[in-house]
Amino acid sequence: MKRSSHRDLVALLLCLGVLSLLPAVIDTRRMPYLFDVLFSVNVAVLLASSWNILGGFAGQVSFGHAGFAGIGAYAVALLPHHLQWSPWLSLPFAGIAAMIAAILVGGIAFRLRGPYFALSTLALAEVARLVVEGWRSFTEGTQGVVIQQKPLYLFEADGALFYITSLWLAGIALLAVITIGQSKSRYFLHAVGESEEAASALGVDAWRCKMSALLPSAFLAGMAGGILALHTGFLDPESAFSISRSVEPIILTVVGGIGTALGPVVGAVILVPACEFLRSRFPTGHLLLYGVLLVVFMRFMHGGILGMVRRKRL
Amino acid sequence: MLLSSLVINGLFTGLIYGLIAVGLTVIFGVMRIINMSHGDIVMLGMYSAWILFEKFGVSPYVSMFLTAPLFFLLGSLIYEILDPIPLKRREMSSLIITLGISFVLATSAMLIFTADYRTVTLPYSQRVIDILGTRLGYPALISSAISLVLMCLFRLFLSRTHIGRAIRATAIDRTSAALLGVNVKRISQATFGAGVVLAGLAGGVLAPIYYVYPFVGSNFIIKAFAVVVLGGMESVTGAIAGGLILGVAEALGGAFLEHSLKDIIVFVLFLGVLFFRPTGLFGGRERNR
Amino acid sequence: MNLMIIENVSKKFGGIAALKNLDLAVEKGRILGVIGPNGAGKTTLINVITGYEKVDAGKINYDGKDISKLPPHVRARHGIVRTFQIPRCFAGLTVLENIMIPVLLRHSRGEAERRARSIAERMLLGDDLHKQAETLPVGGLKLLELARAYAASPRILLLDEPMGGLSQDRMEPIIRLIREMREDGLTIILVEHVMKAVVALADILAVLNFGERLAHGRPCDVMKLKAVRDAYLGEGHA
Numbered sequence: 001m002k003r004s005s006h007r008d009l010v011a012l013l014l015c016l017g018v019l020s021l022l023p024a025v026i027d028t029r030r031m032p033y034l035f036d037v038l039f040s041v042n043v044a045v046l047l048a049s050s051w052n053i054l055g056g057f058a059g060q061v062s063f064g065h066a067g068f069a070g071i072g073a074y075a076v077a078l079l080p081h082h083l084q085w086s087p088w089l090s091l092p093f094a095g096i097a098a099m100i101a102a103i104l105v106g107g108i109a110f111r112l113r114g115p116y117f118a119l120s121t122l123a124l125a126e127v128a129r130l131v132v133e134g135w136r137s138f139t140e141g142t143q144g145v146v147i148q149q150k151p152l153y154l155f156e157a158d159g160a161l162f163y164i165t166s167l168w169l170a171g172i173a174l175l176a177v178i179t180i181g182q183s184k185s186r187y188f189l190h191a192v193g194e195s196e197e198a199a200s201a202l203g204v205d206a207w208r209c210k211m212s213a214l215l216p217s218a219f220l221a222g223m224a225g226g227i228l229a230l231h232t233g234f235l236d237p238e239s240a241f242s243i244s245r246s247v248e249p250i251i252l253t254v255v256g257g258i259g260t261a262l263g264p265v266v267g268a269v270i271l272v273p274a275c276e277f278l279r280s281r282f283p284t285g286h287l288l289l290y291g292v293l294l295v296v297f298m299r300f301m302h303g304g305i306l307g308m309v310r311r312k313r314l
Numbered sequence: 315m316l317l318s319s320l321v322i323n324g325l326f327t328g329l330i331y332g333l334i335a336v337g338l339t340v341i342f343g344v345m346r347i348i349n350m351s352h353g354d355i356v357m358l359g360m361y362s363a364w365i366l367f368e369k370f371g372v373s374p375y376v377s378m379f380l381t382a383p384l385f386f387l388l389g390s391l392i393y394e395i396l397d398p399i400p401l402k403r404r405e406m407s408s409l410i411i412t413l414g415i416s417f418v419l420a421t422s423a424m425l426i427f428t429a430d431y432r433t434v435t436l437p438y439s440q441r442v443i444d445i446l447g448t449r450l451g452y453p454a455l456i457s458s459a460i461s462l463v464l465m466c467l468f469r470l471f472l473s474r475t476h477i478g479r480a481i482r483a484t485a486i487d488r489t490s491a492a493l494l495g496v497n498v499k500r501i502s503q504a505t506f507g508a509g510v511v512l513a514g515l516a517g518g519v520l521a522p523i524y525y526v527y528p529f530v531g532s533n534f535i536i537k538a539f540a541v542v543v544l545g546g547m548e549s550v551t552g553a554i555a556g557g558l559i560l561g562v563a564e565a566l567g568g569a570f571l572e573h574s575l576k577d578i579i580v581f582v583l584f585l586g587v588l589f590f591r592p593t594g595l596f597g598g599r600e601r602n603r
Numbered sequence: 604m605n606l607m608i609i610e611n612v613s614k615k616f617g618g619i620a621a622l623k624n625l626d627l628a629v630e631k632g633r634i635l636g637v638i639g640p641n642g643a644g645k646t647t648l649i650n651v652i653t654g655y656e657k658v659d660a661g662k663i664n665y666d667g668k669d670i671s672k673l674p675p676h677v678r679a680r681h682g683i684v685r686t687f688q689i690p691r692c693f694a695g696l697t698v699l700e701n702i703m704i705p706v707l708l709r710h711s712r713g714e715a716e717r718r719a720r721s722i723a724e725r726m727l728l729g730d731d732l733h734k735q736a737e738t739l740p741v742g743g744l745k746l747l748e749l750a751r752a753y754a755a756s757p758r759i760l761l762l763d764e765p766m767g768g769l770s771q772d773r774m775e776p777i778i779r780l781i782r783e784m785r786e787d788g789l790t791i792i793l794v795e796h797v798m799k800a801v802v803a804l805a806d807i808l809a810v811l812n813f814g815e816r817l818a819h820g821r822p823c824d825v826m827k828l829k830a831v832r833d834a835y836l837g838e839g840h841a
Contacts, residue, residue: 061406063413108589115348115409119539120588123581126536130578184707191693191704198691201653202705202755203679243532247417250410284424291417298411299395302403402694402737 008178008261016171020164028159035159039231041272042166043224044252048264049173050220051249056259057180058213059193061118064105065221066245067125068098072222073229073240074132077145082138087147091165091226098222101128102214110210113196122246129241144236147229162231169227173220177261180213189213244287251294257306266305319448320565326450326458328561330519332554333461334534335541336468337512339553342542343485344505346405347396350412352513352538353531354419359385359517360526361423367434367521374434375456378518382511389510393503416531423528432526439522457519462554464515468508469550481505540584559583606631606759606790607652607683612661614644614651614814621647623814625661629759629807634781634791636805636822638798644814645794646688649761652792653685654678665759680708682758686751688767690744692736699723699732701747705755719754726750727776742773749780759790766797774800802826 028035047069055061072094079090109120132139139145180186188209191199196206225245229235249264256267271293275286301308338352362381363374372380392415396408438452445455472478483491484501492498516534524530537560544559545552560583567579605628614622621644629635637645650656652663654675663671670678679685684705693701699716702723706715723729726746731739736747749765765781766774778800785791785804795801801808801822808822810831818825825831 061410108585112588115405116588118406118409119348120585123536123539123584127578127581127585130575130581134572134575134578184712187696187700187704187707190696194693194695195691197655197675198687198693198751199704200674200676201679201685201687202751203676203684203708204704205676247413250413254410282425284421287417288421288425291414291419291421294414294417295395295411298407298414299399302407 008182009175012171012174012178016167019167023160023163028163032159035163037273037276039159039162039166040276041268042163042170043228044248044268044272045170045265046166046173046220046227047224047245048249048252048256048268049170049177049261050217050224052253052258052264053177053180053220054213054217055250056253056263057177057186057193058189058210060110060210060213061114061250062121062217063118063246063250064121064123064125065217065249066241066243067105067121067128068101068218068221069225069228069245070125070132070237070241071101071128072098072225073235074139074145075222076226076229077147077235078139080147081140081145086150087230088150091223091230094226094229095219095222098218098225099215101222102218105218106207106211106214110207110214125241125246129237132241133237139237142236142238144234147233147235149230149233162227166227169220169223174261174265176216176220180216181261185209185212247294248290251290253304255293255297255304257304260304260306263304263306270305316447318446320569321562322445322448323450324562324565325558326454326561327565328558329458329461329465329554330516330523330557331537331541331560332465332557333512333519334516335538335545335557336465336550336553337509337516338538339542339545339549340468340472340481340485340512341506341509343549344481345396345408345502347408347506348405348412349392349509350409350535351392351416351419351531352412352509353533353535354416354423355385355388355510355513355531356517356520356534357423357526357528357531358388358419359514360521360524360530361427361432361517362514363518363521364432364434364526373436374518374521375460378515381518382514385511385514386507388514389507390503392510393506396506397499397502416535420528420531427528429528434521434526436522451523453522457523460519461516464512465550465554468512472550477501477504481508536584537580540580543584543587604631605629606666607792608662608664609648609652610662610664612651612663613659614647614656615659620814622651622658625811625814625816627809627816627819629790629792631790632785632788633806634785634793634804636801636808637792637794637811638796638801638808639811639817642813643811645811646763647814648811649685649763649792649794652678652761653683679705679755682756683761684752684755684757684759685761686748686763686765688763690741690748692739692744692747694735694737696736697733698728698736698739698743698747701736702728702750702754705751709756722750722754726753726780742769745769745773745777746780749777753784757789759792760784761792761794763794764796765793766795766800778803 026034047065051062051065075094075097076087076090079085079093080087105121105124109117109124112120133141188199188204191204192206192209200206225240229240252267252271253264255271256265257263275289278286278289297304334356338349341347341349359378363377366372366377367374396404396411399407436453441452442449443452443455472482480491480496480501483494483496484498488498541553541556541560545556560580563579563583564576568576607629609625609627612622612625613620637648639645647656651658654673658671662669665681665683693704699719702719703715706718710718720732723732726749728743728746728750731743739747745765752760765777774797781791781793781804793801793804805822808820808825809816810818810825818828818831
């Protein structure tokens, strides 16, 4: 088992290394659209992996990841706004802010099981949005905040910088997922997800277990929100906390394969470009596709694409 | 506004909230399925009322009953999707599947009707009536009254008819109901149909008093959850009570809190009840099978 | 020496007393059988001892300390381990992985696997190691429930109807396993409906009725009491 963990790690680093060279081969200024799509794919991998840690490995289905993403986004927007920090340097605080929120969320929502947990996360994300909307003196309310796109030291804030940052953030998310997937805690998370009562009867600290999945999950979701905000350059509560940011990671993970490290990657790599294509032809058509896929996969292909591939091989 | 008129307003709105929630409650009670697409079915009810009003001039208060069979069919169809899922996985799977259905319905409405806000303006829309010093629009009054009547009728249906009793028996204990000769699958399907019809009817009474747009359902679903949680029971009475509490709380909150904070009340109520009765969301029989 | 002493414990569910001023004690290395009609408070007794329900009043002494404030997983780590009436396997994990869960809390993965394997062999699950747990038949699930609890290194094991719903020939191996565990020095509280099994296994028998202790003593003595026969045995044994 040790050996396979090293192998996965080397493969991951190799992939990241090769993919990092892309801007050197293809000029980002000549193909900005391509890099926009790649950026979207990376962020989708990041957000879906974050969801997968909590929803797939720990069995706690969250309907509120938009909340963490939104809080992360506002951290990136407000630190430069109030304290004149560089937007890029505030990026890590997106994750930290979301993690602090997660402590609160865990305190409330982890008292609930299954569907009740899911509903409470949905409500908590909405509460976060309403607080941001209402606290006008601090957040500018519905007016929104503009984020100056400043360069990061010598690097210009262009497609290449966004692409590489998002790529490595997605890499960090995958690293977290692989680490969890190969640690002992994977078993505890699974057990708690299946039956909290049975797990604690055996001595597993269910609350700590769930928290240990929620914190990294929230951190990564916050980072996703943060980098998205930087990329867009503008932020308002409506877009930052948009419900689709809660639903999209669920769809990508379910379609790719829930509870597997590669599931969200497969889902994002296939669906995000497909949706970009659809979006350019029929606006909102991509959302319809999302809905249909979610129903079809949950109902008929529970293991997702990876599950199908695996079954074929056996 | 006077306190009394706030309360009266809240009570009338609360009746409509109750009607929105009743369908959700009965589906949950019988199948332990939380139907995330409930709000979008309300949206469909609103659009069908709007179309029939625009094209044929039929009042929503009439057309809602004409379209009811279609909603029953829709409900039975959704049930067909959910039914084959193994029971153990059903609770979570159906939650996510109905979330997908919610997306499908809302985005389809968006593609068909565009994002424009529509309104149904009845001939008497501007007329108001004075109740204990509170001015209330005619449509609001009619909608609330119809909601109350529908909920009472549904309650009678559950307690007095054969099917209604079978539904209640299934809600209390599936296994025993099956042993007593209830066709649990047919009853579940009928219940789902009925729940969806109630959502459609709620759309009908909402059409004259609310804007119609594709994503309007997301406003209602959260309120419906709050009502069900507040009602604390899998019963029609609970939904009425929950609706009234929410309606009044919102009306009072709207008057005393800053505008943007008004909506928080729904969530605070929702989370508050969840928090203090962690297993008791819909009545606390979660552990019983 | 008593390993567990339940002192004057009461527990109410909305006005209805599930346990009323209950006193019970279990000696180290013995099996305490608990019987009683449905709703007598047997499962509630297990729930309060293991921390799934808080007591309204009274003390639960374990090894000389009051544990009634500790959460379930801490009690489990102190060696108070329960099973559930309806087996709750961890679906999606294999039988072996199910049994490994409690062992992994203390040992490395390799060691946990080795120990879990030997426990599985002993618990007659040796042929099912790599099956998905949820595919086991009821008898298998009951064994798994027992095996998993045993793997958590209990000092006192609380079994909630380990034989409920099993046919006669499926019960035999479970009775034998419980007896073996006792011979290993384990203390056991056995809540069971199947009379013959309890009488065969228990050193001391307690009869609960409406949350109160109706009788307590050696099984053969308790069975003779008229009150017991009326309250409980009347139905099936008349």
